[in-house]
Amino acid sequence: MTVNGDCPLADGRAVVLRPAGPGDVAAITRLYLELSAESFRRRFHAGQAAPALVAQFARLDSGTVCLVAASHADPGCLAAEARYVPIGAGTAELALTVRDGYQGAGLGRLLLEALVQRAREDGLKRLRATVLLGNKPMLRLLQRYGWALADATEDFFVACLEISAVGGMPGWPAQSAGQRVLVERRSWFDDERVTALRSAGKDVRQCTGPLRAAGRACPLVTSGQCRLAEEAELIVSLLPDGDPDCAAVLAAHRRRWPQLLAE
DSSP states (O other): OOSSEEEEOTTSOEEEEEEOOGGGHHHHHHHHHTSOHHHHHHHHSSSOOOHHHHHHHHOOOTTOEEEEEEOSSOTTSEEEEEEEEEEETTEEEEEEEEOGGGTTTTHHHHHHHHHHHHHHHTTOOEEEEEEETTOHHHHHHHHTTOOEEOSOOBTTTEEEEEEESSSSSOOOOTTOOSOEEEEEOSOSSOOHHHHHHHHTTOEEEEEOOOBGGGTBOOHHHHTSOOHHHHTOSEEEEOOOTTOHHHHHHHHHHHHHOTTTEEO
Protein backbone atom coordinates (compact mmCIF):
# COMPACT_ATOMS: atom_id res chain seq x y z
CA MET A 1 0.00 0.00 0.00
CA THR A 2 1.42 3.37 -1.08
CA VAL A 3 1.39 6.02 1.62
CA ASN A 4 2.27 9.54 0.46
CA GLY A 5 1.46 8.53 -3.08
CA ASP A 6 -1.48 8.37 -5.49
CA CYS A 7 -4.01 5.62 -4.79
CA PRO A 8 -6.41 4.91 -7.69
CA LEU A 9 -10.02 4.14 -6.81
CA ALA A 10 -12.48 1.85 -8.57
CA ASP A 11 -14.43 4.77 -10.05
CA GLY A 12 -11.40 6.33 -11.78
CA ARG A 13 -10.64 8.96 -9.14
CA ALA A 14 -7.41 9.01 -7.18
CA VAL A 15 -6.52 10.14 -3.67
CA VAL A 16 -3.32 10.74 -1.78
CA LEU A 17 -3.01 8.69 1.39
CA ARG A 18 -0.73 10.13 4.07
CA PRO A 19 -0.14 10.11 7.84
CA ALA A 20 -2.16 12.70 9.75
CA GLY A 21 -0.80 15.19 12.24
CA PRO A 22 -2.18 17.72 14.74
CA GLY A 23 -2.79 20.17 11.90
CA ASP A 24 -5.36 17.79 10.39
CA VAL A 25 -7.71 17.73 13.38
CA ALA A 26 -9.88 20.54 12.00
CA ALA A 27 -10.22 18.75 8.64
CA ILE A 28 -11.06 15.47 10.39
CA THR A 29 -13.71 17.29 12.43
CA ARG A 30 -15.19 18.69 9.22
CA LEU A 31 -15.23 15.22 7.69
CA TYR A 32 -17.17 13.86 10.67
CA LEU A 33 -19.64 16.76 10.69
CA GLU A 34 -20.35 16.42 6.95
CA LEU A 35 -21.22 12.72 7.13
CA SER A 36 -24.80 11.75 6.43
CA ALA A 37 -26.86 10.73 9.45
CA GLU A 38 -26.53 7.04 8.52
CA SER A 39 -22.76 7.23 7.98
CA PHE A 40 -22.34 9.07 11.29
CA ARG A 41 -24.39 6.40 13.09
CA ARG A 42 -22.30 3.61 11.56
CA ARG A 43 -19.08 5.29 12.63
CA PHE A 44 -20.04 6.49 16.12
CA HIS A 45 -23.05 4.25 16.97
CA ALA A 46 -25.10 7.32 17.82
CA GLY A 47 -27.00 10.21 16.30
CA GLN A 48 -25.27 13.38 15.11
CA ALA A 49 -23.42 15.01 17.99
CA ALA A 50 -22.72 18.67 18.75
CA PRO A 51 -19.68 20.14 16.93
CA ALA A 52 -17.71 20.51 20.17
CA LEU A 53 -18.12 16.80 20.93
CA VAL A 54 -17.25 15.83 17.35
CA ALA A 55 -14.05 17.87 17.66
CA GLN A 56 -13.15 15.73 20.67
CA PHE A 57 -13.70 12.59 18.59
CA ALA A 58 -11.27 13.99 15.99
CA ARG A 59 -8.41 14.62 18.44
CA LEU A 60 -5.15 12.76 17.93
CA ASP A 61 -4.11 11.74 21.41
CA SER A 62 -0.73 10.30 22.33
CA GLY A 63 -0.30 6.86 20.78
CA THR A 64 -2.98 7.36 18.11
CA VAL A 65 -1.91 6.44 14.59
CA CYS A 66 -4.01 8.16 11.93
CA LEU A 67 -4.05 8.14 8.13
CA VAL A 68 -6.04 10.51 5.94
CA ALA A 69 -6.91 10.55 2.24
CA ALA A 70 -7.76 13.50 0.00
CA SER A 71 -7.77 14.38 -3.68
CA HIS A 72 -5.05 16.54 -5.26
CA ALA A 73 -7.71 19.03 -6.29
CA ASP A 74 -8.94 19.66 -2.73
CA PRO A 75 -6.36 18.45 -0.19
CA GLY A 76 -8.08 20.28 2.64
CA CYS A 77 -11.33 18.35 2.22
CA LEU A 78 -10.67 14.83 3.45
CA ALA A 79 -12.16 11.89 1.59
CA ALA A 80 -11.49 9.50 4.44
CA GLU A 81 -9.69 8.92 7.70
CA ALA A 82 -8.50 5.77 9.52
CA ARG A 83 -6.92 5.40 12.92
CA TYR A 84 -5.97 3.01 15.65
CA VAL A 85 -5.39 3.53 19.37
CA PRO A 86 -3.39 1.04 21.48
CA ILE A 87 -5.58 -0.59 24.13
CA GLY A 88 -3.28 -3.31 25.47
CA ALA A 89 -0.16 -5.35 24.81
CA GLY A 90 -0.04 -6.07 21.08
CA THR A 91 -3.60 -4.82 20.50
CA ALA A 92 -5.11 -1.58 19.19
CA GLU A 93 -8.65 -0.45 18.39
CA LEU A 94 -9.29 0.68 14.82
CA ALA A 95 -11.90 2.90 13.19
CA LEU A 96 -12.54 3.99 9.58
CA THR A 97 -14.46 6.96 8.22
CA VAL A 98 -15.20 7.43 4.50
CA ARG A 99 -17.01 10.47 3.15
CA ASP A 100 -20.38 9.58 1.62
CA GLY A 101 -19.34 10.59 -1.88
CA TYR A 102 -16.39 8.20 -1.78
CA GLN A 103 -18.14 5.15 -0.37
CA GLY A 104 -18.22 2.08 -2.60
CA ALA A 105 -15.07 3.05 -4.53
CA GLY A 106 -12.65 0.82 -2.61
CA LEU A 107 -11.21 3.55 -0.39
CA GLY A 108 -12.12 1.75 2.83
CA ARG A 109 -10.21 -1.33 1.67
CA LEU A 110 -7.13 0.78 0.82
CA LEU A 111 -7.24 2.50 4.21
CA LEU A 112 -7.60 -0.74 6.12
CA GLU A 113 -4.71 -2.34 4.23
CA ALA A 114 -2.49 0.64 5.02
CA LEU A 115 -3.57 0.66 8.66
CA VAL A 116 -2.88 -3.07 9.08
CA GLN A 117 0.54 -2.63 7.46
CA ARG A 118 1.38 0.22 9.82
CA ALA A 119 0.18 -1.81 12.81
CA ARG A 120 2.42 -4.70 11.77
CA GLU A 121 5.40 -2.33 11.45
CA ASP A 122 4.63 -1.01 14.93
CA GLY A 123 4.77 -4.54 16.35
CA LEU A 124 1.04 -4.96 16.94
CA LYS A 125 -0.51 -8.43 16.65
CA ARG A 126 -4.24 -7.65 16.60
CA LEU A 127 -6.60 -4.85 15.64
CA ARG A 128 -10.02 -4.64 17.27
CA ALA A 129 -13.13 -2.95 15.88
CA THR A 130 -16.54 -2.36 17.44
CA VAL A 131 -19.00 -2.63 14.57
CA LEU A 132 -22.75 -2.23 14.23
CA LEU A 133 -24.25 -5.46 12.94
CA GLY A 134 -26.04 -3.35 10.34
CA ASN A 135 -22.76 -1.93 9.03
CA LYS A 136 -22.42 -4.42 6.19
CA PRO A 137 -19.60 -2.56 4.34
CA MET A 138 -17.37 -2.66 7.42
CA LEU A 139 -18.20 -6.29 8.13
CA ARG A 140 -17.24 -7.18 4.54
CA LEU A 141 -13.94 -5.32 4.88
CA LEU A 142 -13.04 -7.17 8.07
CA GLN A 143 -14.18 -10.51 6.62
CA ARG A 144 -11.19 -10.44 4.26
CA TYR A 145 -8.94 -10.70 7.32
CA GLY A 146 -10.76 -13.55 9.02
CA TRP A 147 -12.20 -11.84 12.08
CA ALA A 148 -12.93 -13.47 15.42
CA LEU A 149 -15.66 -12.36 17.82
CA ALA A 150 -13.63 -11.22 20.83
CA ASP A 151 -16.38 -10.37 23.31
CA ALA A 152 -20.11 -10.62 23.87
CA THR A 153 -22.17 -8.63 21.37
CA GLU A 154 -23.28 -5.48 23.19
CA ASP A 155 -26.95 -4.55 23.40
CA PHE A 156 -27.65 -7.04 20.61
CA PHE A 157 -26.29 -4.76 17.88
CA VAL A 158 -22.59 -3.91 18.43
CA ALA A 159 -20.01 -6.63 17.79
CA CYS A 160 -16.41 -6.62 19.03
CA LEU A 161 -14.27 -8.11 16.26
CA GLU A 162 -10.54 -8.75 16.09
CA ILE A 163 -8.37 -9.24 13.02
CA SER A 164 -4.72 -10.19 12.80
CA ALA A 165 -2.11 -7.59 11.88
CA VAL A 166 0.41 -10.28 10.96
CA GLY A 167 -1.68 -12.54 8.73
CA GLY A 168 -3.95 -15.49 9.36
CA MET A 169 -6.41 -15.59 12.23
CA PRO A 170 -5.88 -13.49 15.35
CA GLY A 171 -4.82 -15.31 18.48
CA TRP A 172 -5.16 -14.41 22.14
CA PRO A 173 -3.32 -11.62 23.97
CA ALA A 174 -0.15 -12.78 25.72
CA GLN A 175 -1.67 -11.92 29.12
CA SER A 176 -4.96 -13.65 28.54
CA ALA A 177 -7.23 -13.70 31.59
CA GLY A 178 -8.56 -17.18 32.30
CA GLN A 179 -8.57 -20.34 30.26
CA ARG A 180 -8.52 -19.72 26.50
CA VAL A 181 -11.66 -21.19 24.98
CA LEU A 182 -12.35 -21.23 21.25
CA VAL A 183 -16.06 -21.56 20.48
CA GLU A 184 -17.06 -22.28 16.89
CA ARG A 185 -20.66 -21.41 16.17
CA ARG A 186 -22.74 -19.35 13.76
CA SER A 187 -24.30 -16.63 15.83
CA TRP A 188 -23.54 -13.09 16.90
CA PHE A 189 -25.07 -13.70 20.31
CA ASP A 190 -24.00 -15.77 23.31
CA ASP A 191 -26.08 -18.82 24.12
CA GLU A 192 -26.32 -20.34 27.59
CA ARG A 193 -23.14 -22.34 27.15
CA VAL A 194 -21.03 -19.35 26.07
CA THR A 195 -22.55 -17.19 28.80
CA ALA A 196 -21.61 -19.83 31.36
CA LEU A 197 -18.03 -19.94 30.05
CA ARG A 198 -17.68 -16.17 30.34
CA SER A 199 -19.26 -16.19 33.82
CA ALA A 200 -16.68 -18.78 34.89
CA GLY A 201 -13.87 -16.38 33.93
CA LYS A 202 -12.90 -18.06 30.66
CA ASP A 203 -11.35 -15.96 27.88
CA VAL A 204 -13.69 -16.78 25.00
CA ARG A 205 -13.09 -16.14 21.32
CA GLN A 206 -15.78 -17.13 18.82
CA CYS A 207 -15.34 -18.08 15.17
CA THR A 208 -18.17 -18.64 12.69
CA GLY A 209 -16.17 -21.31 10.89
CA PRO A 210 -16.15 -21.59 7.09
CA LEU A 211 -18.97 -19.87 5.28
CA ARG A 212 -18.72 -20.45 1.56
CA ALA A 213 -21.50 -18.02 0.64
CA ALA A 214 -19.56 -15.19 2.31
CA GLY A 215 -16.22 -16.29 0.87
CA ARG A 216 -14.93 -17.27 4.31
CA ALA A 217 -12.69 -20.33 4.38
CA CYS A 218 -11.10 -22.04 7.38
CA PRO A 219 -7.30 -21.55 7.42
CA LEU A 220 -6.93 -24.67 9.54
CA VAL A 221 -8.30 -26.67 6.60
CA THR A 222 -6.80 -24.66 3.73
CA SER A 223 -3.31 -23.99 5.14
CA GLY A 224 -3.08 -26.16 8.25
CA GLN A 225 -2.63 -23.12 10.51
CA CYS A 226 -5.00 -21.20 12.79
CA ARG A 227 -3.78 -19.22 15.81
CA LEU A 228 -7.21 -19.38 17.43
CA ALA A 229 -7.07 -23.17 17.51
CA GLU A 230 -3.32 -23.47 18.12
CA GLU A 231 -3.41 -21.15 21.16
CA ALA A 232 -6.68 -22.47 22.62
CA GLU A 233 -6.82 -24.52 25.80
CA LEU A 234 -10.33 -25.80 25.07
CA ILE A 235 -12.21 -26.04 21.77
CA VAL A 236 -16.01 -26.10 21.71
CA SER A 237 -17.28 -26.90 18.22
CA LEU A 238 -20.97 -26.10 17.66
CA LEU A 239 -20.91 -25.76 13.87
CA PRO A 240 -23.66 -27.31 11.69
CA ASP A 241 -23.25 -31.08 11.47
CA GLY A 242 -24.51 -31.35 7.90
CA ASP A 243 -22.10 -28.82 6.37
CA PRO A 244 -19.13 -30.63 4.73
CA ASP A 245 -16.84 -27.62 5.22
CA CYS A 246 -17.64 -27.56 8.92
CA ALA A 247 -17.16 -31.33 9.11
CA ALA A 248 -13.64 -30.80 7.72
CA VAL A 249 -12.90 -28.33 10.52
CA LEU A 250 -14.06 -30.77 13.19
CA ALA A 251 -12.00 -33.54 11.60
CA ALA A 252 -8.90 -31.32 11.71
CA HIS A 253 -9.47 -30.64 15.42
CA ARG A 254 -9.87 -34.34 16.16
CA ARG A 255 -6.71 -35.12 14.24
CA ARG A 256 -4.51 -32.46 15.84
CA TRP A 257 -5.97 -31.63 19.29
CA PRO A 258 -8.33 -34.41 20.38
CA GLN A 259 -7.48 -33.73 24.03
CA LEU A 260 -8.75 -30.13 23.74
CA LEU A 261 -12.00 -30.86 21.97
CA ALA A 262 -15.14 -30.70 24.08
CA GLU A 263 -17.57 -33.20 22.55
